[in-house]
Amino acid sequence: MSLHDDAVLVLKDYGDQEELRQRYLEHLEAHSDGMWKSCGAGHITASALVVAPERGRVLLTLHRKLGIWLQMGGHCEPGDPTLAAAALREATEESGIEGLTLLSSGAPAPVRLDRHAIPAPCHWHLDVQYAALAPAGAMERISAESLELRWFAYDEVPEVADESVVRLLERTRAAL
Numbered sequence: 047m048s049l050h051d052d053a054v055l056v057l058k059d060y061g062d063q064e065e066l067r068q069r070y071l072e073h074l075e076a077h078s079d080g081m082w083k084s085c086g087a088g089h090i091t092a093s094a095l096v097v098a099p100e101r102g103r104v105l106l107t108l109h110r111k112l113g114i115w116l117q118m119g120g121h122c123e124p125g126d127p128t129l130a131a132a133a134l135r136e137a138t139e140e141s142g143i144e145g146l147t148l149l150s151s152g153a154p155a156p157v158r159l160d161r162h163a164i165p166a167p168c169h170w171h172l173d174v175q176y177a178a179l180a181p182a183g184a185m186e187r188i189s190a191e192s193l194e195l196r197w198f199a200y201d202e203v204p205e206v207a208d209e210s211v212v213r214l215l216e217r218t219r220a221a222l
């Protein structure tokens with residue numbers, strides 16, 4: 047199964063945000079390259095909010111290009127077998143934390159979707175957002191994509207991050 051096919055299945059199974067979910071599916075139907083950064087109409091991305099529930103904390107990255115606090119995530123790569131694997135790979139690469147696991151009660155499922163504009167040439171990111179659980183005692187390690195990594199208490203997130211991250215945290219906490 048291709049990553050494109052996996053994305054279609056994941057989105058068909060996703061039971062929320064009906065209008066946005068349908069837009070994602072229409073995008074994939076119209077664009078055989080809709081998973082890739084090269085798609086000028088926008089592309090699917092995969093991200094994961096890294097949480098340490100026992101500490102009541104979330105790890106955010108100060109994004110090097112955008113200069114804002116975000117969850118870990120980014121572009122799918124040809125070697126990614128699934129959207130969930132892409133999100134986990136991105137979270138691991140950007141956080142430096144080994145042993146992350148996606149929040150699930152079976153097969154990993156997205157926590158929410160978020161469509162946002164990105165400066166050209168990317169245009170639109172159609173982000174499929176997961177949550178990743180950090181192992182006890184996890185130590186982060188900054189990557190080249192970040193200016194900084196920092197753990198925030200849940201109630202601090204609205205003070206530093208935009209509404210999409212706040213909504214992702216709310217959905218993640220409800221799923222814990």
